[in-house]
Amino acid sequence: MTIPTLQVRVRQVTWEAEDISSFEFVSPKGDELPSFSAGSHVDVHLPGGMVRQYSLCNPPTERHRYVVAVLNEKSGRGGSRSMHQNVRPGDLITISAPRNNFPLHPEAGRHLLIAGGIGITPLLAMVHQLNAIGANYELYYCTRTPEKTAFRDALARIAGTRVHLHHDGGDPSRGLDLKALLWTHEMGTHVYCCGPTGLMSAVKTAAAHWPQSNVHYEYFAPLAAPAGTAPASVDDTFEVRLAKSGKTFTVTPDKSILQALRDAGGDQDSSCESGTCGTCATVYLEGEPDHRDYVLGDDEHKKFIMVCVSRCKSPVLVLDL
Ligand code: FES
Structure with missing residues (x-):
């Protein structure tokens, strides 16, 4: 899958909360930008070659701009730091077209949005959209303190009493009571969660009795395995055959399918390389994949495999490449 890219001008950088700034991108020529729907993200190609995914948080009806908000994660891998330090109004940068x-x-019939920290970004776009169509929704927004709560005023203005802020002061024992919130599953209600892995895991546990097709997650990073647990499966060696080119290669435990594919001269787009963005989705024709991504649902897993993280349980995997 080749992802179209475009060049945009950074029109504005705005302080939104402690360590959080938003970045507004516009077309350098003033053209309309490709449309997007709530929940979409773009890949941002940062100075220095890093590529990071950021959710769009402005109203999806807007065609003249994209807005992302970024938490400056001082102990992160450097992408958010680079955004904060190196991206300035007036810069031209490359981004991908939005994907959702x-x-x-x-x-x-009802939407229950649960955000943690900077995970508010895709949910803010959802609030814009749901509000515009008069949908039934509530937003639960968890942060440490009011000072770390981006878009507080905007949310109060747009959504009023539908927004429930919860500050835990950094103490997980004072976190939102997710068990109580998700205790009752009402038919037709869908839950959407985006935030730190601790919140995502807690929602998963609290919503374990919900139909899984009604609970949706947007991951920034892979979930860590709980301490003391074994990996999902041991990485074995297996063969990959490319149906169209007829090439065959071996994937050893120290390599991903993506790396082995590239070593064999193949070409496949990727971005996050951690199973969270959806870029490397590849159709498979035979074999028993060991799916390890955080993007696809059960139905999609019947057709696609994320080659950056997934493995194969059978000796041979045939890809439609
Ligand atoms: S590159 Fe992002 S899911 Fe594979």
């Missing part, structure tokens, strides 16, 4: 792995369910 986290859409609103079109038939939901």
